[in-house]
Amino acid sequence: MTLALSEIDEVLEEPQRRAYYVYGVAAKTPDMSGLKGVQEAGVHALPAGDLAVVVSLIDLDRPPRSRSDLMAHSAVLDTLARSGPVIPVQFGSVLADLDSVESDLLRARGEEFRGLLTELEGRTQFVMRATYREEVVLREVVGGDQGIADLRMRTRSLPEAASYADRVRLGELVSRAVEEKRASDAEGLLAEVLPLTVASSPRAGSGMDHVINIALLVDKDRISALEETLEDLAGAAHERMTIRLLGPMAPYDFVGDPGGLVD
Numbered sequence: 001m002t003l004a005l006s007e008i009d010e011v012l013e014e015p016q017r018r019a020y021y022v023y024g025v026a027a028k029t030p031d032m033s034g035l036k037g038v039q040e041a042g043v044h045a046l047p048a049g050d051l052a053v054v055v056s057l058i059d060l061d062r063p064p065r066s067r068s069d070l071m072a073h074s075a076v077l078d079t080l081a082r083s084g085p086v087i088p089v090q091f092g093s094v095l096a097d098l099d100s101v102e103s104d105l106l107r108a109r110g111e112e113f114r115g116l117l118t119e120l121e122g123r124t125q126f127v128m129r130a131t132y133r134e135e136v137v138l139r140e141v142v143g144g145d146q147g148i149a150d151l152r153m154r155t156r157s158l159p160e161a162a163s164y165a166d167r168v169r170l171g172e173l174v175s176r177a178v179e180e181k182r183a184s185d186a187e188g189l190l191a192e193v194l195p196l197t198v199a200s201s202p203r204a205g206s207g208m209d210h211v212i213n214i215a216l217l218v219d220k221d222r223i224s225a226l227e228e229t230l231e232d233l234a235g236a237a238h239e240r241m242t243i244r245l246l247g248p249m250a251p252y253d254f255v256g257d258p259g260g261l262v263d
Helices: 069-083 098-120 134-143 146-157 164-196 220-237
Strands: 018-024 042-049 051-059 085-087 123-132 199-202 210-219 241-249
Touching: 018 069, 042 069, 042 098, 051 098, 069 085, 069 241, 085 098, 085 123, 098 123, 123 164, 123 220, 134 146, 134 164, 164 210, 164 220, 210 220, 220 241
Parallel strands: none
Antiparallel strands: 018 051, 018 085, 042 051, 123 210, 123 241, 199 210
């Protein structure tokens, strides 16, 4: 449903404990017929010239905090991103009234949003994640370093108390070797993938099995090439790592940090 700012209050009755939950800012008024968001509320576009703020009217007595609310927030944005560029707004952002929507977003930051939306036109985000098959990478580490192999055999043949120092040393050597292998494997993956992207943004990763977790901004006409490349890489490396490509999705990692509501 598309509503002018002057008409919205006539359609959405606004009790005292309700406010506008903000999902994002779009470059044009998207079709959101039947789309449900946080608290299963209907999703509406508040158009203002060439921009549209996407909102739901929600109950403030049940502030959005749950995983289901977060999933609804993301689902709305990812749906919007399929029809055109959208700037995601931070999960949980609420504005008290329409005056706040106009002043805090549209009037104060309209030019900033227009610039971002121009950059995002025709592009979408993916996330690439690669993880080791842990038992395989540990075999590679032990088999590739005689010092580690010897230390591992020594710790296995001694009581735990007697081999404590060696076990600490073994853990340090294995961690260092895995980190070196991770850096090399990640560099190899990025050498194949980054030429197919517009921009990239590393994400945090942890654990022995972590190889890479990175957001990719991709021109839509290069999606097929990216998917084919990742399929080839995953096939070649399937015995030692798993490679996944998630998306397309809203460009959560590529809207900068202009402050305020926007992620």
